[in-house]
Amino acid sequence: MALFTLVSGSVGVVTLQNPPVNALSAAVRHGIVDMMDKALSEPEVKSVVICGQNGRFCGGADIKEFGKNMTGPPLVPMIHRIESGAKPVVAAIEGIALGGGLELALGCHYRIAHSKARLGLPEVHLGLLPAAGGTQRLPRLIGVPAALELITTGRYVTAAEALRLGMVDEVTDGNTVDAAVKLALSVAGKSLDARRISNYPCPQPPGLDRFFETAMQQVRQSARGAMAPVACVQALRAAASQPYGEGMQREKELMDTLFHSGQARALQYFFFAQRAVGRWSTPSGSRWDSSKPRPVHKAAVVGLGTMGRGITVALAQAGLSVVAVETHEKQLMEARQAVSGMLERGAKRRGVAPAYGKISYSSDLLPVADVDLVIEAVFEDMELKRSIFEQLSEICKPDTFLCTNTSGLDIDRLASHARNPELVVGMHFFAPAHVMKLLEVVYGPRSSPQAVATAMLLGRKMDKVSVAVGNCPGFVGNRMLKPYLEQAFFLLEEGATPELVDQALEEFGFAMGVFRMSDLSGLDVGWRVRKADGLVVAGASTGPSARSRRGFRYSPLGDLLCERGRFGQKTGSGWYRYDKPGGRVAKSDPWLHGFLEQYRADHGLAARRVDQQEVLERCLYALINEGFRILEDGIAAGPEDIDVIYVLGYGWPRHRGGPMFYATTVGLSEVLERLEHHHRAHPDVPGLQPCRLLRKLVASGSPPVHSWREFIKKSRSHL
Numbered sequence: 238m239a240l241f242t243l244v245s246g247s248v249g250v251v252t253l254q255n256p257p258v259n260a261l262s263a264a265v266r267h268g269i270v271d272m273m274d275k276a277l278s279e280p281e282v283k284s285v286v287i288c289g290q291n292g293r294f295c296g297g298a299d300i301k302e303f304g305k306n307m308t309g310p311p312l313v314p315m316i317h318r319i320e321s322g323a324k325p326v327v328a329a330i331e332g333i334a335l336g337g338g339l340e341l342a343l344g345c346h347y348r349i350a351h352s353k354a355r356l357g358l359p360e361v362h363l364g365l366l367p368a369a370g371g372t373q374r375l376p377r378l379i380g381v382p383a384a385l386e387l388i389t390t391g392r393y394v395t396a397a398e399a400l401r402l403g404m405v406d407e408v409t410d411g412n413t414v415d416a417a418v419k420l421a422l423s424v425a426g427k428s429l430d431a432r433r434i435s436n437y438p439c440p441q442p443p444g445l446d447r448f449f450e451t452a453m454q455q456v457r458q459s460a461r462g463a464m465a466p467v468a469c470v471q472a473l474r475a476a477a478s479q480p481y482g483e484g485m486q487r488e489k490e491l492m493d494t495l496f497h498s499g500q501a502r503a504l505q506y507f508f509f510a511q512r513a514v515g516r517w518s519t520p521s522g523s524r525w526d527s528s529k530p531r532p533v534h535k536a537a538v539v540g541l542g543t544m545g546r547g548i549t550v551a552l553a554q555a556g557l558s559v560v561a562v563e564t565h566e567k568q569l570m571e572a573r574q575a576v577s578g579m580l581e582r583g584a585k586r587r588g589v590a591p592a593y594g595k596i597s598y599s600s601d602l603l604p605v606a607d608v609d610l611v612i613e614a615v616f617e618d619m620e621l622k623r624s625i626f627e628q629l630s631e632i633c634k635p636d637t638f639l640c641t642n643t644s645g646l647d648i649d650r651l652a653s654h655a656r657n658p659e660l661v662v663g664m665h666f667f668a669p670a671h672v673m674k675l676l677e678v679v680y681g682p683r684s685s686p687q688a689v690a691t692a693m694l695l696g697r698k699m700d701k702v703s704v705a706v707g708n709c710p711g712f713v714g715n716r717m718l719k720p721y722l723e724q725a726f727f728l729l730e731e732g733a734t735p736e737l738v739d740q741a742l743e744e745f746g747f748a749m750g751v752f753r754m755s756d757l758s759g760l761d762v763g764w765r766v767r768k769a770d771g772l773v774v775a776g777a778s779t780g781p782s783a784r785s786r787r788g789f790r791y792s793p794l795g796d797l798l799c800e801r802g803r804f805g806q807k808t809g810s811g812w813y814r815y816d817k818p819g820g821r822v823a824k825s826d827p828w829l830h831g832f833l834e835q836y837r838a839d840h841g842l843a844a845r846r847v848d849q850q851e852v853l854e855r856c857l858y859a860l861i862n863e864g865f866r867i868l869e870d871g872i873a874a875g876p877e878d879i880d881v882i883y884v885l886g887y888g889w890p891r892h893r894g895g896p897m898f899y900a901t902t903v904g905l906s907e908v909l910e911r912l913e914h915h916h917r918a919h920p921d922v923p924g925l926q927p928c929r930l931l932r933k934l935v936a937s938g939s940p941p942v943h944s945w946r947e948f949i950k951k952s953r954s955h956l
């Protein structure tokens with residue numbers, strides 16, 4: 238798994254061979270140790286180049302090995318042997334040098350990177366830290382503040398930034414291995430004393446203690462309970478305050494704790510889940526590997542409100558030509574200005590030129606005649622969308638894909654108004670659409686496999702993680718949100734406050750609790766949906782029907798706030814109060830507390846003490862239960878789809894792996910037992926009634942999450 242060749246008579250080239258990313262598996266580590274022994278012992282070899290096969294230096298440790306018994310040579314002594322060896326070693330970095338791959342390069346005496354290469358220490362995203370000397374060598378090379386930022390965020394840098402920071406010695410546009418060989422020839426025989434990073438003193442940031450106290454405070458705040466970023470700061474502090482050997486010891490101790498943690502398991506599961514969703518399948522048998530996407534060169538976006546603008550920017554940044562349509566002239570002008578600003582800011586961040594030229598604007602639909610794909614992004618109104626689909630069917634080429642950006646409208650109904658229903662799919666973007674990583678691709682019963690494959694690929698090109706989901710009210714994400722919100726309302730009726738519920742959820746790791754989030758997104762959004770579902774009864778009635786709909790428990794609390802014009806941040810009050818309309822700092826609202834007391838009194842409800850554990854069980858287990866129903870219904874193909882949607886679209890804490898993975902860490906039988914308990918207490922709440930799939934999984938001994946797809950398939954075939 239590592240190849241040795243002698244070039245130019247005296248340079249030993251060691252090539253890592255482990256496609257697709259040359260991860261440092263046990264076999265690769267064995268290969269490196271053997272080939273380096275050969276290079277260091279053979280007299281004709283005067284210097285060494287380490288590179289990776291197929292234009293990729295190294296993607297780091299082999300993540301698949303983490304869950305197993307680790308065998309093979311450990312990384313730390315392997316890298317130490319390279320650094321302390323008597324012959325100069327040059328890392329030729331093409332493509333990627335990530336994690337253990339970059340740590341390997343830091344153990345070399347020189348580093349040359351191709352201009353298109355990306356470098357980084359992303360271990361923190363896997364619940365780990367760079368434990369092959371990365372936390373000790375990087376700050377010695379580029380200084381503590383820069384190393385701390387890179388290690389705690391796991392951010393990848395370009396070769397140009399790496400050069401600026403001092404991570405690499407040279408950047409080339411040409412053949413990186415040739416350049417590395419040339420450098421290796423020129424440094425053969427020279428002293429290596431000044432090239433061994435572990436010998437460097439670690440530069441001390443001014444006011445060391447204060448610096449680390451502030452850093453720790455900031456990292457703890459943004460980590461929201463994740464352990465790895467905190468451990469990274471601790472390791473960096475050891476680098477700055479202790480000799481190298483002691484720092485390495487501290488790095489190892491911290492890694493031992495992280496390596497065996499549930500958080501590391503969750504984050505590593507999530508890494509593979511994000512890739513698994515690309516291998517989509519539908520209940521009708523369409524699959525990613527048998528459905529060929531059609532190329533999309535030119536697209537149109539119809540409707541330039543907040544969502545349409547973000548989608549336009551994401552398409553243009555992905556290199557597509559875009560026709561952006563808004564029929565109201567004034568809004569078109571405003572949108573044009575806003576889109577240009579977004580493009581400019583995005584380009585500045587990415588260090589490229591803004592893609593203004595990719596977009597043409599129009600106040601009518603005619604210029605969409607020759608596009609390959611349209612994304613309709615008008616207001617969430619079936620009638621309006623229907624009329625646009627009818628017009629598009631007239632104007633567009635017969636094979637144009639027609640996509641709708643909707644958060645829950647019926648895709649199949651919309652498809653029935655298109656000339657070719659098989660070319661229709663939903664593309665549910667999340668706001669802001671040019672930033673958020675998630676895209677739900679919604680297929681209806683008539684969507685062709687090619688339409689699904691094309692939308693999935695387009696999402697990926699737009700730098701999104703696309704998840705294919707079936708058509709049902711709310712699809713996956715919003716459907717699961719419904720029982721979650723419902724429980725939060727019920728808890729207020731029973732005696733909780735928005736503050737208590739939000740605190741429990743935020744301590745669990747959500748960026749925002751359910752009430753603060755509702756205030757941010759606007760209470761009127763849910764109100765409109767409930768009105769459309771015929772659930773809203775105007776006025777504060779207090780009879781038995783006030784808290785019941787269609788025989789089930791219903792809380793009108795959200796409706797009552799909306800009737801009073803309390804739509805959340807935008808109106809300056811909702812579940813909290815704000816300094817002004819549009820204000821962002823949520824403050825506890827005595828009016829709301831009084832309102833809740835009066836509401837309970839009017840409805841004869843006695844307030845009781847609700848604790849944080851009950852909040853978590855009622856809100857999260859109801860949401861998870863709906864997830865099992867979604868799997869049972871075939872709306873999502875596997876738990877990974879749901880978990881990716883919840884982490885990337887709904888702020889579920891990544892270090893808990895997503896709701897379905899989290900259920901396995903609690904224990905499926907525990908989730909079942911607590912749902913049964915809460916359902917007994919609230920028999921008129923169907924969301925708390927454990928679904929069949931959960932019962933079946935528990936009855937089958939709670940199989941691990943990665944085997945659920947097979948389990949669901951088998952249990953379906955037995956029906």
Ligand SMILES: CCCCCCCCCCCCC/C=C/C(=O)SCCNC(=O)CCNC(=O)[C@H](O)C(C)(C)COP(=O)(O)OP(=O)(O)OC[C@H]1O[C@@H](n2cnc3c(N)ncnc32)[C@H](O)[C@@H]1OP(=O)(O)O
Pocket residue numbers: 257258260296297298299300301307312333335336337338359360363365366367368369492493496509512513
């Ligand atoms: C007793 C106590 C012991 C405790 C101590 C033990 C310590 C032992 C370990 C010591 C570890 C030292 C520290 C080092 C840690 C690491 O290096 S962790 C790994 C860090 N690297 C990464 O996180 C890289 C992640 N990968 C990526 O960012 C991307 O995959 C990519 C490399 C940029 C490529 O992207 P792209 O081209 O878009 O392709 P993908 O679809 O993402 O990937 C292609 C397939 O490759 C698989 N893959 C990628 N990286 C890895 C990897 N590092 N290991 C294994 N597999 C990898 C990826 O899963 C894809 O495959 P499929 O899933 O089959 O699709």
